[in-house]
Amino acid sequence: MVTVAQQQSLKFRQLVLSNRLSAVGLVIVVVSVTVAVAFAIFGPRITPYDPFALNLQQSNLPPSPSHFFGTDFQGRDVFSRIIAALPIDLGLPIAIVLLSSVLGIFLGMAAGYLGGVVDEAIMRTTDLFLAFPTLIMVLAVAATLGSGLVNAMLAFVFVWWPPYVRLVRGGVLEVAAEEFISISKALNSSFRYIIFKGILPNILPSVLTYATLDIGTALLEVSILGFLGIGIPPNTPELGVMVGSISYGLYTYPWQALFPAFATMILVVGFSFLGEGAREASDVKVRPYILFKTRVFGKRPEKPIPATAQQ
């Protein structure tokens, strides 16, 4: 028998050890964010070559010791340009997810806590926006607003918020039914106190987990927007733009497209691993099995399962 106390004491160490997925993700995310911040502060001084300077004599060079990833059609070092792209490729998705989640928390809490007509109005609107395929809607809004990084961000937020409203509203309904909320109400706590101390801390973890995964998805779609050449201005150091600007010379200069594309993938993998590992570790049904790494299937007697894991 394993007691609950033993589970608690095992928890942190075991979670870190068993969950290599989120550890790998964390490393990728921390390294790339550090490089992005460093480039944002110090600019081209930290890259081997100036990512913006044209040098037509050096154009279309293949990868070599002096240019790790080769050079592009205007002679710019691809490696330096990938580093220069990090602030945009990380900053834009993080800003999109941050704005969408704030909007989602606000609307979802209003819908879940106030209920009635407010709930109906917010949720019907959310359902409408959820019915859209995101990418094509982002394209339509971005084409309408015109080119520019701020416009691209707004176009994304326009279609990105609905899942957060659903997530938050569901969480609020669950938490608001708990005893400690009704006790808090009976003790005459203020509305603000119940919202900020009672409900918000209990829904934030699930929003955070979803948002981490979501940054990866947003990054993918931002780079596709750049690839298609909408919203994000041409010549911006952005990974999708770098891939898109070269698709006609693909057979001759594949490195110009492959390296930025793989860089995009590694960034997204970082956020996916981190978010997915965190999600699973916080899942009460699965957690006991991660902690003890038990194969419970027919052959062995079952380990005790905490009450939360049973249905």
Added chain:
Amino acid sequence: MGSILVSIGTITIIFLISHVLNPDPARLWAGPRARASTILAVAARYHLDAPLYTQYYYFMRDILTGNFGVDPLTGQNILSEIQFYLPNTLELVLCSFVILVIVGVAIGYFAGMHFSTAGDSVARVTYLVSWSAPMYLAAIVAILVFANYVPIFPSGGMYSLSIPPPKPVTGIFLIDALIGVNMPAFVSGVQHLILPALVLAFVNFGLISRAVRSSILNVRWSTYVKTARAKGLSESDVRRKHILRNALIDATSLSAVIFGWVLTSTLVVEELFAWPGLGQFAYQAIFSDDYPVLIPIVVVFTLGVIAANFIADVIYSLLDPRIALGGHGGAATVT
């Protein structure tokens, strides 16, 4: 009928985006390089100078009657262009969707039943990485490897031009080739279909695997599965009828969302594979600032996703008798 209400609502939102969001809709619809006379003509054609409610009436009427106007780039009727491109996209999307569902469910089921083993880790990393791969990366690698370095598949197009195409009956190339008993065209069509369909399936199957895996983890230790074993059901019956069936219910509600992703992924994949479908048509419309062409395509894509949602709802109610067929469109959760 919820789906119809949702359709009207979404088209209204598209109207608001295309007529209200931009301060100068006439210039937007005519394109940034249009002359003043062209802008006036476009404004008159799409009633952009009328009061807003009149504009809304004309917009809705044009969409219901399919009267989208003329493509300024080709001079052809936009509706007939869409009718030409849509079957090609459907062929590609449906094929890759079938591959995606089979592979996705299989990998998710494998990972869930081998939870916390090396097999689970490999399966999980596979679907997480495939899901994190941008679709242009998958398409570029596929083209470079299988059409350039090891040329076993054609790099683009829908059929080889040296073969006379079959007489159009349904518009879907493979079906037409079968109806006309045109085997060379059919083989060529399949050869051209494989790479783009696999790329589309590869970048989109992850979410299905993940959902199937997590719903298997939710049910495989639950009391009703124990009960089923206690009753003496054989292991394969327990797995098939109690565990897999439950996992499929979750996958069904997700599949509508995934269908939407596959549909919009055609924007990138069709362009790179030179597949003459709606995605490539949309790409060209965007590339040449053809706003009057872009908006009908957005409408078609959105209606396609709503239809997929409706079909998913029907299948859902067949799989799970507890759920009555309710008219909530676009209701699949994305968590």
